[in-house]
Every structure is written in structure tokens, then in C-alpha cells.
Amino acid sequence: MIYNNALFRKGVAIGSICALFCSVHPVAAQQAPTKTQSPTEKKPETAPWEWFGITGQVTATLQSLFPFHSPYEGANSLPSRAETEISHTYTLYLGARLSQNLEAYLDPEMARGKGIGEALGLAGFTNGDVIRNPTIGEAPYLGRYFGRWTISTQPGREKVEKGDNVLAGMRPTHRIVITGGKFGSNDIFDTNSYANSTRTQFMNWSLLNAAAYDYAADTRGYTQGVSVEWVHPDWALRFGSFQMPTVSNGTDLAGDLVHSRGDQIEIELHPLLLKTSGSTIVRLLAYRNLAAMGNYRAALQQGLSAGTIPDITAVRRKGAVKYGFEINFEQPLCDNGDTGVFGRYAFNEGRTETFAYTEADRSLSLGVQVSGKRWRCSRDHVGIAYAQNDLSSPHKEYLEAGGQGFILGDGRLNYAPEQILEAYYTFGVSRLVGLSLDYQFIAHPGYNQDRGPVSVVSLRLHLAF
Incomplete structure (x- = not known):
């Protein structure tokens, strides 16, 4: 990949400075162990079972785009004029425990407002809370409805705190978890403690997930399917199969699972690389999508033969295949894991059109989160990250010839990697x-x-209850 060295050095330098906060510890009184428990022993944790749970969130994001240089614009360009937009989302997370090992969840949601430039013109768009299809409407909808079945595979239990789509109680430390219904495939795959929530962490699409991971989803980011997780304290293995949209960035999911689905497998490892902090988490992911997708080379050839601008939608073929791979890591540094670094690298085969997430064939991100505990503001956080997205040769040539994807299309292209700080x-x-x-x-x-x-400057208000 080609890097803007100055921008990359700035990102790495600032991240290094943030990481150095871990060497500065606030002064605190030393706590003596209680008389009923030795400092080397811990009583087994227990927690009461929560049988019903309700949590929720409201997030409002105000974004302002400053004018920028642009000698031309296409149908899918980010407008070069100044623009300010606001988006706001509302979610309820409703859960019920049907038995100690079986839970059911329902998430009604509403998303309103819009993103700058109608969320077009950037592979790394600036607001992950925006619905990418402005014609879909703003009425409430069911974002998720799913069940979760947990099966113990060995003795041992651990405490589970209440959270969104999580009921408080106990769960096996060694377990198989089966999740089925409607939810986000990225609820299970490509997660990261420091870069996974547009409502509390980084906002850019390239930092929420790997941009080159074209995970199965409708335009709202949800799908239907099933995942199976085999969880061990030192590792985890996950497999999932989900419905793909009928068209790129579409609202409807295809029912022909023989020719249209997204399969993924992920291995999670917990090596102890830094003895003074928690275990590193490394996730290795592979995915394969089947859908009625087009081929960039075929679109270019057809356009050349007809003397027209290439159109990827004109060469779509049922059961076309797109595959890719990713490595994702997080490393806690201090503050009980509240300060840490993270990174992702992903690539896909680049010949078949992007269908669900965003137009990127290779993607890299690296960043750091620092806890406000460093300056006695324990609820505060600072985050800084660098991301770079690249295109394959066929994808690049398609856009150079004036072709349009569901997100990109300036009408012409003087190619360079998209770089984000x-x-x-x-x-x-x-x-x-x-x-x-x-x-x-x-x-x-x-x-x-x-x-x-x-x-782009943003102001975000997040309420969790």
C-alpha cells in the first residue's frame, strides 16, 4: 500500500504520546486486605439471576463539514460546500431469561436525521449512526430479535454484569453459545474493545470495523442468521452464516441461501505479550459472500464494447463469490484495560463488487484509547486513530472510467489511498x-x-439508561 508518510507519522506520534500516559500513575492510598480474605485468595463470584432486563440509549450527533478543494464532482461525490447535519438514534434493549441457559431479546429502534453529503463519497464515512439509504424513512423498526442458548462444556462459572442485550447472572467459563435470529453479524464478529461503537468511541466507518470486511447486512446494518461460538478462557472459535441483501446496500434480505449468504469463521487467541498488563486479544477472520454481484472487469469490458460508461449492476450474476481475510488485535495497557491500543488489517479479492458495508478492498487502522483516570476524570476518554483504505486494480479502473458504486463515483478518478485521522x-x-x-x-x-x-467536526451526546 501507498502511505502519506507525514500523516502516518503524525498518527503514530500522537498515539505514542497517549500511550505514554500509562507510565504516569495518579497518587492513591494503598488498600490493605480485609481480615476475612487473604490477599492471594478470592472467593468465588456469585450474582443473582436477572430474569427480565430493559436498557436503552439515545445518541444525537451534530457534524459540520468544512468547504474543501474540488475541481469536479460526480453523482456520488461528497459535496465540497460547507454542510451541517444532525443524526439521532433511539434504541430499547429488551431481554427475558426463559431458563438459566436460554435468553430472548428484542430491540425496537428509530434512526432519524441524515449524514453529510447523504453518506456518499467516502469509503470511510464520518458517522456510523447514519442510515445509508435516505429513502428508507424514519419510522421505528425492529433492529434485533434473537435468541441466545448457552451450553456448558466444562465446570466453572463467571459473573456477568448487566448490559445492552446482556442479562446479569452467571455463565459457564467454558461454553458453546448459539445465537439465532435478526441481529448484526458484527455484533459477534470483528469486535474490538476500543473501536466498535460509533455512539461512544470512534465515529468513522473505517474504525468501527475493518473497511474491507464486507459483512452481510442490510442498509441499516442488520441481517438474519445464526452463529455458533465455542468459548474457552484462552481462546474462542466462531462460525456464522447470514442472509445477504438482494441488491447492494439494499433493505431486503435474499431468501435463496444456496446462492446468497455470508459465511464467516473467526479464531480468537489471548497470548500474554505484555506481562504488566492484560492478555493481548488477536482475532483472525475469513469470510465468503455469495450474492447476485457484479464483476468490475466484466463491467469494464461491457462498457468498452458498447462505448458507454461501465455499469456494475448490468453484469450481476447469481451466486457470485467475494471473499476476504482480516487480523484484528487489542492490547490493554493499564487502568484495568480502560487504556489500550488496537489495530485491524483486512483485504478482499477485489474483483467482485462491494455489496454491504463500504467500498474498500484493503484497509488498515491503528489507534489508542486513553482513560481519564490518568488525570482523575475516570469517566472521560481520549481516542486517536489512523486509518487507510485502498482499492484493487479492477475497482480503481472501474471508477476511473466513470463507473459508480453504491457509495463512490466522482465521474473520474486520480487515484490515491483514502487516509483518515x-x-x-x-x-x-x-x-x-x-x-x-x-x-x-x-x-x-x-x-x-x-x-x-x-x-469534519462533530459534537455527540450519548445517553445510556
């Missing part, structure tokens, strides 16, 4: 309320070095 500060106003200030700098928006750079 994002930083945020979250003020923990209270246990339930967080206010974040976020800045994103994007070089070569939509992989076009004729346009940009782009600056």
Missing part, C-alpha cells in the same frame, strides 16, 4: 451521559487526490 474526547458528564467532541481529517476523499483534504 480521527481524534475524540468524551466528557463523562455522569454515569449515564457522555458528551464527545470529535475531529476527522480525510486525505484523498473517495480515493481521489484531485479533491480534498476534508475536515
Whole structure:
């Protein structure tokens, strides 16, 4: 890949400075062990079973795009004019325990507002809370409805705290977990403690998940399917199969699972690389999508033969295959894991059209989260990260010839990797309320070095209850 060395060095340098906070410890009184428990022994944790649970969230994000250089624009370009938009989402997480090992969940949700530029023109779009199809409407909908069955494979139990789609209680430390219904495939796969929530962490798509991981989802980010997880304290193995949309970025899911589905397998390892902090978590993922997708080379050839602009939708073929791979890591550094670094690298075969997430064939991200415990503000967090997205040769040539994807299409292309630097500060106003200030700098928006750079400032209010 080609890197903007100055931008990359800035990201690495700032991240290194943030990581150095771990060497500065606030002064605190030493706690003596109680008389009823020795300092080397722990009583087995127990927790009461929660049989019904309700949590929820409200997030409002105000984003302002500053004017930037742009000698031309296409149908799917990010507009170069100044623009300010607001998005707001509302979610209820409803859970019921049917037995100690079986749970059911229902998540009604509503998403309103829109993103800058109608969420077009950037592979790494700036707001992960935006619905990418502006025609879908703003009425409430059921985001998730699923069941979770947990099977113990060995003795041993651990405490589970209450959370969104998590009921408090106990669960086996060695277990098989079967999840089925409607949910996000990225609820299970490609998770990361420091970069996985647009509502509390980084906002850019390239930092929520690996941009080159074209995971099965409708335009709202949900799908239907089943996942199986085999969990051990030192590792985990996951497999999932999910429905693909009928068209790229579509609202409807295909029912022909023989020719349209997304399969993935992920291995999670917990090596202890830094003895002074928690275990590193490394996730290795492979995926394969089947859908009625087009081929960039075929679209180019057809356009050349007909003397027209290539159109990927005209060469779609039932049961076309797209596959890819990813490595994802997180390393806690201090503050009981609240400060840590993370990274992802992913690539896909690049010949078949992007269908569900965003237009990227190779993607890299690296970042750090620092806890406000460093400066006695335990609810605060700072995050800074660098991301880079690249296209395959066929995908690049398709856009150069004037072709359009479901996100990109400037009408022409002077190619360069799309590079992103994002930083945020979250003020923990209270246990339930967080206010974040976020800045994103994007070089070569939509992989076009004729346009940009782009600056976006965001203010985000998040309420969890």
C-alpha cells in the first residue's frame, strides 16, 4: 500500500504520546486486605439471576463539514460546500431469561436525521449512526430479535454484569453459545474493545470495523442468521452464516441461501505479550459472500464494447463469490484495560463488487484509547486513530472510467489511498451521559487526490439508561 508518510507519522506520534500516559500513575492510598480474605485468595463470584432486563440509549450527533478543494464532482461525490447535519438514534434493549441457559431479546429502534453529503463519497464515512439509504424513512423498526442458548462444556462459572442485550447472572467459563435470529453479524464478529461503537468511541466507518470486511447486512446494518461460538478462557472459535441483501446496500434480505449468504469463521487467541498488563486479544477472520454481484472487469469490458460508461449492476450474476481475510488485535495497557491500543488489517479479492458495508478492498487502522483516570476524570476518554483504505486494480479502473458504486463515483478518478485521522474526547458528564467532541481529517476523499483534504467536526451526546 501507498502511505502519506507525514500523516502516518503524525498518527503514530500522537498515539505514542497517549500511550505514554500509562507510565504516569495518579497518587492513591494503598488498600490493605480485609481480615476475612487473604490477599492471594478470592472467593468465588456469585450474582443473582436477572430474569427480565430493559436498557436503552439515545445518541444525537451534530457534524459540520468544512468547504474543501474540488475541481469536479460526480453523482456520488461528497459535496465540497460547507454542510451541517444532525443524526439521532433511539434504541430499547429488551431481554427475558426463559431458563438459566436460554435468553430472548428484542430491540425496537428509530434512526432519524441524515449524514453529510447523504453518506456518499467516502469509503470511510464520518458517522456510523447514519442510515445509508435516505429513502428508507424514519419510522421505528425492529433492529434485533434473537435468541441466545448457552451450553456448558466444562465446570466453572463467571459473573456477568448487566448490559445492552446482556442479562446479569452467571455463565459457564467454558461454553458453546448459539445465537439465532435478526441481529448484526458484527455484533459477534470483528469486535474490538476500543473501536466498535460509533455512539461512544470512534465515529468513522473505517474504525468501527475493518473497511474491507464486507459483512452481510442490510442498509441499516442488520441481517438474519445464526452463529455458533465455542468459548474457552484462552481462546474462542466462531462460525456464522447470514442472509445477504438482494441488491447492494439494499433493505431486503435474499431468501435463496444456496446462492446468497455470508459465511464467516473467526479464531480468537489471548497470548500474554505484555506481562504488566492484560492478555493481548488477536482475532483472525475469513469470510465468503455469495450474492447476485457484479464483476468490475466484466463491467469494464461491457462498457468498452458498447462505448458507454461501465455499469456494475448490468453484469450481476447469481451466486457470485467475494471473499476476504482480516487480523484484528487489542492490547490493554493499564487502568484495568480502560487504556489500550488496537489495530485491524483486512483485504478482499477485489474483483467482485462491494455489496454491504463500504467500498474498500484493503484497509488498515491503528489507534489508542486513553482513560481519564490518568488525570482523575475516570469517566472521560481520549481516542486517536489512523486509518487507510485502498482499492484493487479492477475497482480503481472501474471508477476511473466513470463507473459508480453504491457509495463512490466522482465521474473520474486520480487515484490515491483514502487516509483518515480521527481524534475524540468524551466528557463523562455522569454515569449515564457522555458528551464527545470529535475531529476527522480525510486525505484523498473517495480515493481521489484531485479533491480534498476534508475536515469534519462533530459534537455527540450519548445517553445510556
